[in-house]
Amino acid sequence: MIEVEHLYKSFAGVNVLEDISVTFERGKTNLIIGRSGSGKTVLMKCIVGLHEADRGAVIFDDRNFVEMSFTGRKELRKEMGMMFQGGALFDSLSVEENVIFPLNLFTKMPYDEKRERANICLKRVNLDNVNKLYPGELSGGMKKRVAIARAIVQNPKYLFCDEPNSGLDPKTALVIDDLISEITHDYSITTVVNTHDMNSVMEIGEKVVFIHQGFKCWEGTREEILDSDNEYLNDFVFASNFAKKIKSLTSKNS
Amino acid sequence: MKNISAFGKYIIFITRVFSKPEKTKIYLQQTIREIESLGINSIGIVIIISIFIGAVITLQTRYNLESSWIPLYLIGLTARDTILLEFSSTMVGLILAGKVGSNIASEIGHMRITEQIDALEMMGINSASYLILPKILATMVFNPILTIISMVVGIFGGWMACIVTGALASSDYIYGIQYWFIPFYITYALVKTVVYAFIITSVTSFHGYYVQGGALEVGRCSTRGVVYSSILILLADVVLTQLMLA
Ligand SMILES: Nc1ncnc2c1ncn2[C@@H]1O[C@H](COP(=O)(O)OP(=O)(O)OP(=O)(O)O)[C@@H](O)[C@H]1O
């Protein structure tokens, strides 16, 4: 479980996050949704300490991350896996080496076992026969999938995914969503996913937090989303005219 | 004020770079890889430059000492001492600041803006130490070798100039480069080289490590890193010379 308490963050005097308090539960896929530029990535990076929050606390199962020392944080980070928006794969390493990388540094596994573990993870994200390719030779969606494989290779207790399926075709996006939700339930980890894809929200959003211009605007489950009367949320969820029409039709019928 | 806070940031950065490595074996492998990419790949440019500058130093000394009462072997001696004292350490240091320094700054800067450094941190790795310590060790170990290569090749270049132009008899030159040889000059040059290697690598990687923005900023940080490290090299040159030769 991750508890975020009264988190503030600003860049050069501009407030990006204001008074965010939210709890991400264990064994559930927690989604952070919001328009582009609303502060999702910044919030995620504040939670994992890549951005220093101005104020507030982030508590990982009773351990206050914000107050920890450099070494303490390093240890706690070994329990986290993170997939970045752009993939952040190491350019100089092949796909397989990228996935094996965390194992090399922190385990004493023999090489064959490490490779096997990497291959299992790559299979889970539907990647075959790319082991020897370099990140420069992959498509954007493939990079994301390798990044997810790398994030889960160490069996993390906390998994963070920044827009895991933006730029993927709907079918692969679904596979990724299911994969994330499967891992979350199988190993009972605390998963936080940034997204602005409504398909993912409806598919895997067990808990949904809506961020609007740096404020937490709404939170609830995916079922509650459609009936909410929060103006900003409705604006986000029913962004297209098509969706608005469907909503007005269904509400007339009921 | 800005400079003072940048200096403080640099000191924190350096202590982080030198904190205890995660897994020594991997750091050693990285260091060997860096010796290849930062050191061995610089041998070519060091040889070319040293040959020409060695030749030029010899010819300039020759044409500036026209008067008849100066023994000609002193030209060999002067060329040798210029190469040993200043050229092979400081000039080569400045050239490496340009070549190796810009390479380091843009590599680290690129890793920063593509979130690769964040990814390392998220794995629980001390990214500053993992990325930069091997580079610092590699250059501090290998740059002295480059300096020695430069000395040998530079003196050889001077001899070539004598032969090709006939400005000075080969025997005078050879007698000169052996005359009144002070071995401490080599120690002095190598000490300078090691200090320069530290300056080049740490200053340029510092600039790359804290870059913000996009590709444009990476280009700028690499230029700034090279300029700062060049100035610091010259400053260190003055300080070390006063300390070691006075
Ligand atoms: N390092 C930074 N320095 C200054 N401002 C920043 C920085 N990082 C983000 N911001 C600002 O914070 C705001 C939120 O950015 P963020 O990246 O969190 O958006 P996002 O919700 O992830 O959007 P997207 O869906 O497009 O990824 C933006 O206005 C951005 O300009």
Ligand SMILES: [Mg+2]
């Ligand atoms: Mg984002």
